[in-house]
Amino acid sequence: MSADPVVVRSLGEAPLVFGDAVVVICGPIRAGNRRARRLAVTAAAAGCRVVWIDAFDERASFRGDLPVDEGCAGGSIEWVSAESDLDTSLRGGRLWRLSDRISGWREMPMVRRRSVLRGLLGGVVSKLRRLRRLSRGGALWRCVRDQIDADGGTPAAIIHTDDVAVTAAWHLARRYPAVPAANEIPPGVLDRRADV
Amino acid sequence: MSGRLAYLAFWFPPSRASGVYRAVETVRAFRERGWEVTVFTVDVEYLTDMVGSTDETLLDLVPSGVDVVRVPLPRPAGTIPDVRAVGRLRATFPSVVEKAASIRRRFASLLRRRQGADAFDDPYIAWIDPLVAAVGEANGTSSGPFDVLLATGNPFSSFQAARLAAASLDRPFIVDYRDPWTIDVFDGTRAGVGRRAEAVEAAIVRDAAAVIHVNEPIADAYRRLYPGAPEKHHVVVNGFDRESLRPLSERPADRPIRFGTLGTINAKWPLEEVIDGFEQARDQLPAGSEFHLAGHLGYFDRSAAEIEDGFPDPSSGFRYVGSVPKRDVGDFYESLDVVVVLAPGGPMVTSGKIFEAAAQGIPIVVVQEEGGGARAIVAGRDAAFTAVPSPAAVADALVAAAAAASAQTLDEQRTIRADMDRYERSRALELLVKLSEACRVG
Numbered sequence: 001m002s003a004d005p006v007v008v009r010s011l012g013e014a015p016l017v018f019g020d021a022v023v024v025i026c027g028p029i030r031a032g033n034r035r036a037r038r039l040a041v042t043a044a045a046a047g048c049r050v051v052w053i054d055a056f057d058e059r060a061s062f063r064g065d066l067p068v069d070e071g072c073a074g075g076s077i078e079w080v081s082a083e084s085d086l087d088t089s090l091r092g093g094r095l096w097r098l099s100d101r102i103s104g105w106r107e108m109p110m111v112r113r114r115s116v117l118r119g120l121l122g123g124v125v126s127k128l129r130r131l132r133r134l135s136r137g138g139a140l141w142r143c144v145r146d147q148i149d150a151d152g153g154t155p156a157a158i159i160h161t162d163d164v165a166v167t168a169a170w171h172l173a174r175r176y177p178a179v180p181a182a183n184e185i186p187p188g189v190l191d192r193r194a195d196v
Numbered sequence: 197m198s199g200r201l202a203y204l205a206f207w208f209p210p211s212r213a214s215g216v217y218r219a220v221e222t223v224r225a226f227r228e229r230g231w232e233v234t235v236f237t238v239d240v241e242y243l244t245d246m247v248g249s250t251d252e253t254l255l256d257l258v259p260s261g262v263d264v265v266r267v268p269l270p271r272p273a274g275t276i277p278d279v280r281a282v283g284r285l286r287a288t289f290p291s292v293v294e295k296a297a298s299i300r301r302r303f304a305s306l307l308r309r310r311q312g313a314d315a316f317d318d319p320y321i322a323w324i325d326p327l328v329a330a331v332g333e334a335n336g337t338s339s340g341p342f343d344v345l346l347a348t349g350n351p352f353s354s355f356q357a358a359r360l361a362a363a364s365l366d367r368p369f370i371v372d373y374r375d376p377w378t379i380d381v382f383d384g385t386r387a388g389v390g391r392r393a394e395a396v397e398a399a400i401v402r403d404a405a406a407v408i409h410v411n412e413p414i415a416d417a418y419r420r421l422y423p424g425a426p427e428k429h430h431v432v433v434n435g436f437d438r439e440s441l442r443p444l445s446e447r448p449a450d451r452p453i454r455f456g457t458l459g460t461i462n463a464k465w466p467l468e469e470v471i472d473g474f475e476q477a478r479d480q481l482p483a484g485s486e487f488h489l490a491g492h493l494g495y496f497d498r499s500a501a502e503i504e505d506g507f508p509d510p511s512s513g514f515r516y517v518g519s520v521p522k523r524d525v526g527d528f529y530e531s532l533d534v535v536v537v538l539a540p541g542g543p544m545v546t547s548g549k550i551f552e553a554a555a556q557g558i559p560i561v562v563v564q565e566e567g568g569g570a571r572a573i574v575a576g577r578d579a580a581f582t583a584v585p586s587p588a589a590v591a592d593a594l595v596a597a598a599a600a601a602s603a604q605t606l607d608e609q610r611t612i613r614a615d616m617d618r619y620e621r622s623r624a625l626e627l628l629v630k631l632s633e634a635c636r637v638g
Contacts, residue, residue: 035245138289162281163290169279170287181279 005044005075011082011143017152021049021078022189023029023172025158025165027140028055028083032162039159039185044075046190048156055082055164082143137167144168145172148175157189159190198230199343199636202331202361204354206320208237208264209254211247212492214460214548215374217522218434218621219348220257222372225625226632227259234334234342236327239268247272249492254519267330270322284549316393320351324360327353331361343636344405345369346628352377353394355400368405368635370433372628376409379417382541398422405635408628411569413543432628435621436552440522442530444557444613446606452484453598456532458520459491459549461503465541466585471508471561473583473590478513480595487514487536490528529556533601534594536561539570548568549582554580555616557609558598560592573619578612579604615618 003159022043026036040052080187105113145168160169173181180186203223207213208638219235226233243250245618271428273610276282286293335341345367347358353552355371362369378394380387386394401422407414407429461467465488474487493503508514528534535556539547546569554560559579564570566584574580579600583593615621 030248031246034248035241036246038241045587138288160276163294164281166276166290167287168278170282173278173280177280183276183279186277 005077007076007078009078009080011147015149016051016053016080016144016147017149018051018155019049019110019153020156021051022157022159022185023155024050024096024161025051025134025144025168025172026052026054026056026161027164029162029164030056032056032165036163038163040077040079041184043190044077047074048190049075050077052077052079053082053144053168054079055136055143082140083139136164140164141171145171157181157186159183159185160188183185197234199235199633200232200340201226202334202342202345202630203233204234204327204331204345204347204358205235206238206323206348206351206354208235209241209242209258210250211238212249212251213247213271213461215348215350216254217257217437217548218372218374220259221435221437221621222346222348222625223262223630224259225629226259228622229629231341231629231632232263232458233259233261233267234263234339236265236267236330236334238323242269242271243522251519251521253523257522260367263334265330265334267323268326269320270326299565306511316356316396317390318351318353318393320353322526323351323359324353324471326569327357328361328364331357332364332619335365340424341365342367344632346372346632347545348374349377350375351614352397357394358509359400359403363468364405369403370406370408370628370631370635372408373414373418373428374410374413376417376544379421379544381412381414381544384417384544386412401425401428404428406430406631408631410434411544411546412564413569417544430627430631432498433619433624434546434548434551436555436616437621440525440529440552441613442526442556442558443620444609445530445551447533447558447601447604449467449602450532451600452482452486453533454486454488455534455536455597456488456490456528457536457538458525458528458553459538459547461489461493463493463494463503465538466540467538468506469585469587470536470538470590471506471512471514472587474514474594475508475512476587476591477594477598481598485513485598488517488528488532490517490520492519527550529558532556532558534559534561536563536594536598537570539564539568542563543567543569543572546573550574551616551619551621555613557612557616559597559604561590563590563593577615578608 024036024040026032027181033054036052036054040050043050108116154176156179156180158169158172160166160183169181172178180189205219207215207278208219209216223233223235254625270376310444325439331345342365345358345362347354349355349371358371375381378387378389378397401418407418409418409429410433411433411540412431415429415431418429422500476483504516507516535553536560537550537553537560539545539550539562542565550562550570550573559581560574561581561583562571562574563583563585571582573581581593583589
C-alpha cells in the first residue's frame with residue numbers, strides 16, 4: 001500500500017503508467033462521473049490500483065468530492081484530470097479574440113488577410129463543433145493516447161462510465177485486446193485481485 | 197392481526213429523497229404490528245449514479261427483519277459487457293449515436309403510447325414491468341403470498357405497478373399519495389399531466405382498496421375528482437418522530453435569540469423573503485441574534501450550488517449549517533429558541549417538517565401564503581406566529597416570536613407538546629395498518 005492512497009494530478013504532468021491497474025475513464029458528464037467514483041472506490045477497496053482518467057469539468061465543484069477519505073483498503077486511486085486537456089483539444093488551441101484578429105486589417109498583406117479569414121472561419125467551426133459536442137469522445141482519446149507510456153504494462157481492466165468515454169475505452173481496448181473492457185467492473189477482476 | 201405486505205417504494209434508504217422518512221416509518225408501523233414486510237425499491241446504483249443524493253446513515257433507520265428487494269430501473273445505456281462490441285460509428289461519435297438512439301426511443305415510446313391505453317408520461321415508467329415481475333416472483337416464495345400491496349408515490353409508476361401486480365396476484369392494493377398526481381398541489385387545478393395519465397389514475401383509484409392522502413384538502417379534491425367512492429379516501433398525515441424532539445428546557449434569559457429552520461431546502465421555499473425579513477428584524481432583536489438554516493440543498497446534488505448562491509454573508513447573522521443527520525435532529529432543535537417553517541403554496545401544501553417543528557414546543561413562525569396547509573396545522577397552537585412571504589410580515593412575526601421565546605415557561609412548552617402529540621407519526625400510521633388489515637379480511 002502506498003503512503004498516499006489517492007494521488008491527484010493532471011493528464012499532461014506525467015505519462016500514464018497503467019501497470020496492472022484498473023483503468024476507469026469518464027467523460028464530462030455528471031452521471032458518468034458519479035459512476036466512475038463508485039467504481040473507482042469499489043475497485044480500490046478490493047485492493048486494486050486504479051487509474052481514473054476524469055474529463056469531468058472540475059469547475060462543477062467536483063474536486064471536493066474526491067474519495068480521499070474513503071477507504072482504499074490496500075488499493076490506490078490515481079486521479080488524472082483530463083478536463084483541461086480536453087477543453088484545449090476541442091478548441092484546437094487558444095483562439096485569438098476577434099478584435100486582435102482584425103486589428104491592422106488595412107495594413108495587412110493579402111496573404112495575412114486570407115489567414116485571418118480562415119482563422120475566423122475555423123473559430124466559428126470550432127465553436128459549432130464544441131457546441132454540438134460531436135468530437136468530445138475523440139478529443140478525450142487523443143489526449144489519453146498521447147500520454148500512454150508504451151512500456152508501462154497492461155491494465156487489468158478498462159472501464160468507461162459514460163457515452164463520451166466510449167471512444168477512449170474502445171481504442172484502448174483494441175490496443176490491449178486481452179484486457180476485459182466494459183462499462184461496469186468486469187466479472188472476475190476484483191476476485192483475481194483478492195486472490196493475489 | 198398480521199399479514200404479509202409488499203411495499204412498493206421507489207425512494208427508500210439510502211436515498212435521501214423527501215418521501216423516505218414516511219416510507220421507513222410506514223414499514224416500521226407494519227413491523228411493529230407483526231406484519232412481514234418486503235420492500236421493493238430501486239437499485240442503489242441508480243441513486244448514487246443518476247440521482248446523486250444518498251445518505252448511508254438512513255439505512256440504519258430501516259427496521260430489522262424487513263426484506264428489501266432492489267429492482268433496477270432500466271437505463272438507456274444499459275450494460276456494455278465488452279466495449280469492443282460497440283460499432284466504429286458509435287465509438288467515434290458516441291454523443292451523436294446516443295442522441296439518435298434517444299430520438300428513436302422517444303419515437304418508439306410515442307408509438308407505444310398510441311397503441312397502449314395504460315402507457316402514460318412518467319420518467320419512471322420503465323420501472324413498472326420489472327417491478328411487477330419482481331413482486332410476482334417474491335409472491336411465490338416460501339414466505340407465502342402477499343396479503344396486501346401498498347405503493348407510495350411519487351413516482352406514480354409505482355401505483356400502476358401495484359395495480360397490475362395486484363390484478364395478476366388477485367390481491368388488494370392501497371396507494372399512498374405523498375403528493376397529488378393529476379391535481380396541482382399549489383393551486384388545486386388539474387396538473388396537466390396528460391389525458392393518459394389521468395385515465396390511468398382514474399383506473400388506479402377505481403381499483404384500489406383504499407387511497408391515502410397527506411391532508412384533508414388533498415383528500416377532498418380527490419373525492420370531488422372521483423366522486424364514485426368518497427369513503428375510499430383517507431388521510432394519514434406525515435406527522436413527527438418522537439426521536440426528533442428536543443429535550444424540554446427553559447432558555448437562558450441572557451442569550452441572544454437563535455432562529456432556525458430545518459429541511460431539504462428547495463427553490464420553492466420563500467427563502468429570500470425570510471432572509472430579507474430577518475435582516476429587517478435584526479434592529480428589534482437582541483444583539484447577536486442569528487438565523488440558522490439546516491438541511492440538504494435541494495433533492496439532487498446538482499441543485500446545491502444554485503441554492504447556495506442566494507445565501508447572504510454570515511456577518512448578517514444568517515448561517516447555513518449544512519445537513520443534519522436524522523439522529524441529530526433533536527440536538528439541532530435544542531440549539532434554537534424559535535423554529536421557522538417555510539412553505540410554498542396553498543391549502544394542499546402542508547410541508548412534512550411542520551409537524552416536527554410544531555411539536556418542539558418552542559415558539560414557531562410559519563411563512564406561507566394565507567390559507568396555507570402548514571399554517572392550518574399550527575392554528576390555535578400557543579406561541580405560533582404566521583406570516584405571508586413578505587419581508588415586512590416575516591420581520592414582524594420574528595420579533596413577536598422572539599418576545600414569546602423570552603417569556604415562555606417550561607409548563608407552556610409541555611402543554612404545546614401534549615397538544616401536538618396527536619400528530620406523532622406512529623399514531624397517524626395506525627390507520628394505514630388498520631386499512632390494510634381490513635383489506636385482508638375483505
